[in-house]
Amino acid sequence: MNASKPKKCYIETYGCQMNVADSEVVTSILNEEGYELTQDMTKADLILVNTCSIRENAEQRVWGRLDVFRQIKEKNPHTKVGVIGCMAERLREKVVEREKSVDLVLGPDTYRSLPELLEEVDSGHKGINTLLSKEETYGDIVPVRTHKNNLSAFISIMRGCNNMCAYCIVPFVRGRERSRDPETIESEVRHLSQKGYKEITLIGQNVDSYNRKKGGKTLRFADLLEQVAGIDHEMRIRFATSHPKDLSDDVLKTMADHPNICRHIHLPVQSGSTRILKAMNRGYTREWYLNRIDAIRHHLPEAEITTDIMTGFCSETEEDHKQTLSLIEYARYDFAYMFKYSERPGTKAARKMNDDVDEQTKKQRLNEIIKLQNQIGAANKKNSIGKTFTVLVEGTSKKSNNDYFGRNSQNQVVVFPKNRVKPGEYVNVKIENSTSATLLGKVIED
Ligand code: SAH
Ligand code: SF4
Ligand code: F3S
DSSP: OOOSSOEEEEEEEOSSHHHHHHHHHHHHHHHHTTEEEOSOGGGOSEEEEEEOOSSHHHHHHHHHHHHHHHHHHHHOTTOEEEEEEHHHHHTHHHHHHHOTTOOEEEOTTOGGGHHHHHHHHHTTSOEEEOOOOSSOOOTTOOOOOOOTTSSEEEEEOEEOOOOOOTTOOHHHHHOSOEEOOHHHHHHHHHHHHHTTOOEEEEEOTTGGGOEEEETTEEEEHHHHHHHHHTTOTTSEEEEEOOOTTTOOHHHHHHHHHOTTBOSEEEOOOBOSOHHHHHHHTOSOOHHHHHHHHHHHHHHOTTOEEEEEEEEOOTTOOHHHHHHHHHHHHHHTOSEEEEEEOOOOTTSHHHHHSOOOSOHHHHHHHHHHHHHHHHHHHHHHHHHTTTOEEEEEEEEEOSSOTTEEEEEOTTOOEEEEEOOSOOTTOEEEEEEEEEOSSEEEEEEOOO
16 A cells, blocks of 8 residues: 555546446556546546457557557656556557557456556566456455446456357457356445445346356356345346347346346347358357247336347348348347447457458448337337336436436436436336437426
């Protein structure tokens, strides 16, 4: 512990929720070293960028940011610059070679070595560690929560991924799948509940394959959900991401039994064509996926489903694309993240398949998917007019000072005129109108 004047650290985070959670672990480690977070990078002693490699443009953005950090370092030569996370793992040599201003490079499993690496830098060397681990979960580190609303927090329950989808860089940059000790997950939930948090999201690349031995028994994801949901009935429990091949009826039944487990499932489909799903090595067919949609509708009729869709994967034909469109119509997603396939070096797709759908076709198919999904999302919101939802109030709406915004259990954003309620409280809102992405309503006074 350094008792002198706190040093300042500025952290920028890109990529998925896992990176957001990791930046909170890193902040906790840095706090112990006498660093405080700052929002002003020009005043920072240490600038860190937590990076993502999922698509090429994610990496392009980071190179752009490194140009900016270099300029800051030119003005403040004492400032240290570190690249951490998935791109650091993938491109450690290139980062060091191309960016002379980078002092530190840390992969996602090496954050505990940050204090030693900072010392290395102080003694005039670069601090580099990109070893992947089979065990690291940072289970014992209490993250410093950085979500602005002080109501919601991510809890990482597993790291890495064993699935080897043909297009995906994650298994290479995050290593083997490992599940976190349930005791540390539960104590984190209790801790957050005591601090007044109202919503936690259990996160991992494939939460349904959570698997951890406890007292001679194997704890699966449904068991973990059950235990976590019982800690504080006022606390909403969310989770992401579910993998269609592993989403079990047990999980759906556990959700149905616990009203505080949110009625929302993020179930990335990627493609509606069995042939493409097979090429992607996703481990399920179109029929299996549709069966999971039916199971969700059966066990949780009020749930909303969201997804990820990737268009233009190797060998995708117009017919495959049409199957994706028809699956979108069937699933009636409330929302989707939609991407063009981006080849990632070293993956099976890059090594063995042809990225043979031309850019123009990828763009066109993506636009068709976006157009259809936007229509469905908007129609879905319209269907909610007249319904009443319990909303967790998060804060003032970005568009109007007179309105609050919050979310319902389904994870839809609800906007309503301010009244006596305050952020952090639950309130019943009757929906009167909607836009493509938002529900608009009025508080029902009781
Ligand atoms: N673990 C999750 C997804 C993690 S990555 C799952 O299996 O569903 C988030 C999303 O990024 C993926 O669902 C996919 O739609 C997209 N993605 C992953 N690799 C990609 C690539 N090479 N090109 C384009 N999109 C990609
Ligand atoms: Fe990537 Fe597939 Fe693992 Fe998701 S399940 S992280 S898409 S390899
Ligand atoms: Fe990106 Fe790494 Fe997440 S590649 S999507 S930040 S696991």
